[in-house]
Amino acid sequence: MNLSLAQQSWATCEPTTPIANESSQMPEISLVIPAFNEAAIITNTVKELDDYMRASMPGRTFEIIVVDDGSTDGMADRLDGLAMDNLKVERHPRNLGRGAGIRTGFAASSGDFVVTLDSDLSYSPDHIPRLIAPLEANVADVVLASAYHPDGTVRNVPLFRAKLSYYGNKVLSAGVRGQLHTLTCMVRAYRRDVVKSLELVSAGKDLHIEIIQKANLFGFRIAEIPAVLDWRDKSRAKRVGKGGSFPLFAMSGTIAAHLVYNYVLRPGAMLFLPVAALSAVVVIGLLLLLVSFAMRAYQLLDRGILAAIYEGLRETLLNGSLTLGLVAGSLVLLLIFIAFYFQSLQSKKQFEEMYILMSRMNDKIKQLQRDREA
Template sequence: MDHTDRRNIELSLIIPAYNESAIILRNVEEIEQWMGQHQPDIDYEIVVIDDGSTDAMGQLIDERAKTDPRLKTLHHNGNRGRGRAIRSGFENSAGRYVICLDADLSYGPDHIPALLEPLKTGAADITLASAYHPAGSVSNVPFSRALLSRWGNRVLSVGLRGKFHTVTCVVRGFTRDVLDHLELINDGKDLHLEIIQKAELFGLRVVEIPAHLKWRDRDRGRKRKTRIVDYIPFLSMSGTIASHLSYNYVLRPGSILNIPVVGLLAATLIGVLTIIYAFGERLINLPGGLGPTKLYQALRETLINGELTLLLTGGALVVSMVFIAFYFASQQNKKNYEELYTLLNRINIRLRELQEKKNR
């Protein structure tokens, strides 16, 4: 990314937005007023990415940008996803530090200093706003949605070795050096997980900042509920949940496969012990002394009478072996992916260095 043609901006505030015409101008103004009052010495820009809005939001923000030198707008031809909008913001911003905010300001502008300070002092390469941090808080969010989000983040955190409390929040801070060297590809909300995964792969310092998530009591530009599933948080978020779980599996295959493997092996063990117990009981109850004929008869009766148990036990064992093989194959794929990504990223860095030398 070439930022040499722009003025020396310290901070870029990135806002991905889709159909937020009801609130976008008001929130941009709120950010600018807050920055003027609390961060007057920071040279900053606001980059709003219109992700293919159909409610004239793009025109509104373009009109304001004509008289607002701090405001820059980008437009996607269609709705390409939150991840792609954020990446467009990264690519078209100029600040030495970048903070991504949500369009509805559910995390208010007062989070900016806390996200920015660790980046400026060198204590962090990436900062995460975390409402589910022990010192964080949530208010004015429907209970069912907040509960689903909190537990969803706990599950996803397992794929990241449980180091973070909130991994899906859009509100984050970055140094420019990190953004220039991380190769990001996700267009959807999985970008949030991809960033943490790749940051950890390169040993970058990722710091969680306790945050306050608050839905505001005003028109937030939400989508209208037109289907029954829109009224049920789990169903309305099913696509996002499935996508995140799939990515969680990529991050750490064992986090999903451990449960079925352990369960199937436990079922196999119980089945085997049941068959052994039944065999021993028949062996004791059959008349005559112990010999090959008695052993054969006891085994035959055990297998005939326990046909269903034997079938279930064998099936559980076979399926568990399939899962175990799949687990090791997935671990190898993960290792190969990380090695390939690391190699390609180093090649890209070297190419940039050579290009910079050539341009001097």
């Protein structure tokens, strides 16, 4: 998978200051926050974002979209109590998942730039102008916040959780040839045409990877900025993994999804190790058998060449039956993995072609509907 990455490094990127004139208007920013049962913090989150935008990005028109993903802790009442003209609240009848919340936020957004944020602002609001800067400079269409970037930072996250996430993203990074360091973070900025062009289906956290996969198909440019992940809520560590006695069990579904997406993005990345290991077993095993045969045949040359070959081969196969069985089994598995590889490449190609085709058809249908309404 060859990402269309921005060429400029944004490790020290500073936001540009837009120049207003009579013929143009400041780009509007949509801040999307999917939230579930966050009654304790949602009011402070919305107010902090509003205060930050007004103080740090004066003159910019913006909206805050909170997607209540079926909360049952009274969060809806807290949001209803906020008298803010720039606040939109979208509600799901039941909990549908983070991906569904982001998709709802995308549909409700009207800004030229759409920024998705977590509900507890573990990535502080000062990431917003740095995320938007590459979009305004027209060097990227999607910008990812990356705490696992070489210049990124992780704070107050339980060590096991942090390491599991770090290595999980390492696995996913192999699927994009190491061009991105963090693929699972929801804190991102998008051009409006990106969120309106992509047909997304994932309801869970898989959406983050689905966006990267499909944005690449359309040639959208993807950039990454170093970020600071700081869990403000100290009790969050206790809630993460709730329902399982060991965090690894609670995250098993996410881990499996990461492996699947890695295989989808770049089949060879996951199959390389087993194919290399099996190939080594086959080659080494065959070399051992060949050396054993050559040595035995040489010892029996006094009986004649044909007899030496026959006896040497016979004794090699009898004495090396275990090695031969291991080589044969490894060869069968190797052929199976190779078949998987080519089959996955074919499936990937078919999916990409079908997705592009269906997206084009969908655009034409929407255009026909707009023409009829006009």
